[in-house]
Amino acid sequence: DSGVTQTPKHLITATGQRVTLRCSPRSGDLSVYWYQQSLDQGLQFLIQYYNGEERAKGNILERFSAQQFPDLHSELNLSSLELGDSALYFCASSVATGRYNEQFFGPGTRLTVL
């Protein structure tokens, strides 16, 4: 158990809908990262937040947005869902934001868009 929690574990929804994925980092960790893992694209970095502020942005679509709240949990919002958004979404946390900070991964949320 990494100490990072993600809810829900599974989510099934329809095209065009909007969903919110939630991540609670390890106690004491200030950074949260979001990743998408799909069958055709593999793992992709989406976005990182550090202490409530966006720190780095990867291949995150405009239909997706994220935020980190004062209690350091983070939410990833996915809207106007398409079939291709079906994937495993992982969050990870680390103590700080430097390149050597070890990341601890959550168990993931499996999103299925029908």
Added chain:
Amino acid sequence: KNEVEQSPQNLTAQEGEFITINCSYSVGISALHWLQQHPGGGIVSLFMLSSGKKKHGRLIATINIQEKHSSLHITASHPRDSAVYICAVRYEVSTSGTYKYIFGTGTRLKVLA
């Protein structure tokens, strides 16, 4: 051409064998990350390095910055090492801390008893 390439894509070994997984990248990086993804999907961070060599138990990671290449070695492999091993590189795009983080496609390892 992908910015991060791993080889081999698939690897089957007998228990006890020495295993090497390779990762090559095409950009100047600030750090390289080796990850292990278990058959159930969970991801564990193994190493983060930017130079030299790191060792943890039976796992060894090396990196050659000039050649833009890293290797992950597993000594005395065991069936519980069966997993997908993924390398990822981080490179800075500005002095303000903005970076890119690119993953390889992974190496699927199966160790037979």
